[in-house]
Amino acid sequence: MWEVVSVAFAVLAALGNAVASVLQRLGAAPKPSTRRALDWARHLLRDRVWLAGACVLALSGASQAAALATGRLAVVQPVMTTELPFTLVVGSLLFRSRPDRRTWLAFAAMTAGLAALLWMVRPSHGVPSVPGERWLIVGAGACVAIAVLSAVATQLPSAPKAAVLGSATAVAFALTAALMKDATGRINDGWGALFTAWQTYTVAAVGLFGFLMLQLTFRAGTLVASQPALTLGDAFLSVVLGALLFEERLTLGVWVLPEIAALALISYGSFQLARAPAVAGHTREETW
Incomplete structure (x- = not known):
């Protein structure tokens, strides 16, 4: 149940992530007058589409958070890769772009691959909370990985940088989900345990950081370059964190x-869906 x-x-x-992705992609596209980081940030905060x-x-x-409180990390995060097919549907409506046969084939491949993977992997129920020493190791590793990837990105052109x-x-995002599951797992000990746990407040900090990284x-670059790495990386790392933590x-x-x-x-479907005009989107001037 x-x-x-x-x-x-x-x-x-x-579904919510798909809608947000399309709207924020429209709002985050820099105009000629918003090339500087500060001007671009001001543009976002004044943009009603991005704020929506x-x-x-x-x-x-x-x-x-509700999904993680009632289920397993290794199930919830892979299910959330359906964000990409949902983005196809939302983008098709917003951009008035009818998906072609290849796009629908990619949609079917990703859906079938996800269903098959979850059926075969069948992750077991784990522990509801994580010992602090595990978080020290995993948190340090995640910080190093983000720092190295961010440093490498500064030396790359648009597509590989994205x-x-x-x-x-x-x-x-995977770290945020794991922290969120650890925090919500403490509800069984009472709401006081939730609001006094350091994981609850770390979720907010890491989640905000991930949100800012998403805007960058x-x-x-284009969604074609960034979305597969984002979608598949989040799902894969969450499965690993579910096992480790x-x-x-x-x-x-x-x-x-x-x-x-x-x-x-799933990888084939993700890459092909990211190439679809309804997912990749256009600038607002081209669309509206």
Whole structure:
């Protein structure tokens, strides 16, 4: 019962992320007069479309928290890769772009790959909270990864820069989800335990950092370059963190090769969907 509730909240969060992604992509596209970082930031804070996307993103965050409170990290985050198919639908409506046959094939491949992967992996229930020493190791590793990826991105041209920043953002998002699950897992000890746990406030800090990284990723290049790294990186790292932090055991063994095939399907679908005009989008001047 709770597994169904968790998946439902995860799908709702993915839909919210899709709507927010399209709106913020429109708002974050820099105009000639907003090339400087400060001018661009002011432009975002005055842009009603971007602000609407930020509000939707906050609501999807609440849905994600509900999903993580009732389900497993290794299930919730992969389900949220459905953000990309939802982006296709939302983008098609907003940009009045009808998906072609190749795009629908990518949609089907990603959906089938995700369903197959979750069925084969079947992660077990883990521990509800994480010991502090595990967070020290994982947190330090995540900070180093983000710092290295961000430094590398500054030396790259637009498309690879967006892909590398998307990977760094994925690390931040996966860490945020893991912290969120650890925080919500303490509700069983009472709401006081939730509001006194350091994880609750770290979620806000890391989540805000990830949000800012996302805006830089949008600004760096096209969704074609950044979205696959962001979507797949978040899902993959969340599965790893579920095993490392929450002891969620995965079904491997003879299933490894079929699981790799399912991952390949998801990767193919993700890359092809990111190329679709309805997902990649256009500037607002081209669309409205």
